[in-house]
Amino acid sequence: MSWFTWRLYRNQSALATGLFAVLAIVLVISGLHAAAVWHSALARCAKGACGGQIGSNLSLSNSAISTLVVATTAVPLLPGLFWGAPMVAHELETGTNQFAWTQSITRRRWFLVRTGWLLLAAAVTAGAVSALVTWWSGPSHALQSNAFLANRFDVIDIVPVGYAIFAMALGIFAGTLLRRSVPALAVTLAGFVGIRAFVAQWLRLHYMTPIFVSYKLTSNFTPPGDYLGVSQGILGLNGKPAVSNYNLPSINGVPIPAGCNPNGNPLACLAAHGYRGYMTYQPADRFWAFQGIETAIFLAIAAGLLGITFWILKRRDA
């Protein structure tokens, strides 16, 4: 069965390996360059030549490469889309399941072995690309502390592996349920984008209770290092946070003091009246916990989908 699986995906594996090699060459060259720029800037600063600030305008790579790195967000989806969705659907479309399922192996074994290899392939693909991107991001991370940004958190370390396994499971599930490759492909794409967006935009903020900080409105507050901002606004006089921008005519139903013109810069005026600013955020030391929680969430969804798929496959006529 393993040989069978390998024979079916041999050509596609070669293609995927080729594409990965191209990406690897581009990122290694660009990454070495970025590291060199970073280290020479560090050396310059060590001599006191940069006024204590390395400067966020330091150019580590060109924008095309940065875009390419952001685009690797799509990598975990691809194996699920092109291998997962057709796994059962294409067999049903061409009738070859009638060949495969009348050889001397049970449907259960067929499913387990083939799914197992595809999950492994998805994990390896996403893991390899993620490893490259994580390495490439080192200097940029040191410079900008951006590991929690959506464009960065989603393409580094272990979450891409979780996404890839989820996409594969979703593809196999959709293909089994719909029995057609193309609709299954569409459902996989939509489901992946939808669930990923929901998790990244909303759910991720709430994995752990965020840290609450209040600060003087006249000063600015930025958490140290990497952070994931959850909310920010003005603390009302009653101590309750108002998730708002500063230009509202009232705060928690209490009109802002006369003279603090909402169209001007009311911060100093509000501060004088005793208002404070607040921020809630997830701090840098939660990065790995968040990577772990998010990976676990996607693995759990994947396990559920594969369970349902196997149940359908066993129950339904071939």
Place this chain on the structure above:
Amino acid sequence: MTAVIETDRLAKRYRRVIALNDCTINVPQGRISALVGPNGAGKTTLLRLLTGLAAPSAGEVDVLGGPPRQEPEFLSEVGFLAQEIPLYRALSAKDHISLGAHLNPRWDPESVRERLGALNISLDQAVGTLSAGQRSQVALALTLAKRPKVLLLDEPLAALDPLARRAFLGTLAEAASGGELTIVLSSHLIADIEQLCDHLILLASAQVQLCDDIESVLAQHRLLTGRRKDTTAIGRTHVIVRGDSTERQTSLLVRLNGPVIDPAWVVEEATLEEIVLGYMSKDNDEHSAGIVSRPSTIGGGR
């Protein structure tokens, strides 16, 4: 004689459509059984129920001593060739041979190479580029290489030209010559299968009309012709499968219950084709006349 295939009031419904109903058959070991019937009679459904690819809605099915089951031992003993000859189009015959070797315990790769070699079919070409006849031969050779005890073939002759048909039937006859292998083969081509088969299962209207050795089917049926007359008397003793009347003459296909005594009838032996067509058109007549309401069947042979 042990029955290799036995079903008891087997039925299959797809949502509201009845694909097979009340199907009771029995095929002894070593028979080569022709499964015939009009389109939509439930032939494909029956074969899929026998392989275990589909599960019955009602009734019982027993193949090689038990219901079709998801066990390697059972699967290794049943060979199935689906109507659309499903093979992996991008893979060659050679690839399929290796594939079978990895998936089957009693695999006989040499037999495939020999058969295809004798037919001059390339082992290295992607099977998608072979002709329909060659593809059928590849698929049959692969199915036989499993060394099954039961071979189930769904319309294997439909896509073949007469020459390829002869080669295909030749391969089957050779495989069956040991007397161990039991074959059920669905087909429309009565003339072709008559040479090969010794057993007949006739399905019409999703029900079994006949299931017997061809010899005894032939012995049981007669064509009666005579002056136009009332058929009530003959119908009392024998079963009138189908009757045709013109102004002057009545001709009947009759299933005998003893000899025909009335000398007014000319009694002739019926060919297998006449018997099969008789049962099939009986079915049509009933449908068109609306005398007997039978469950509807679905098209497409599922």
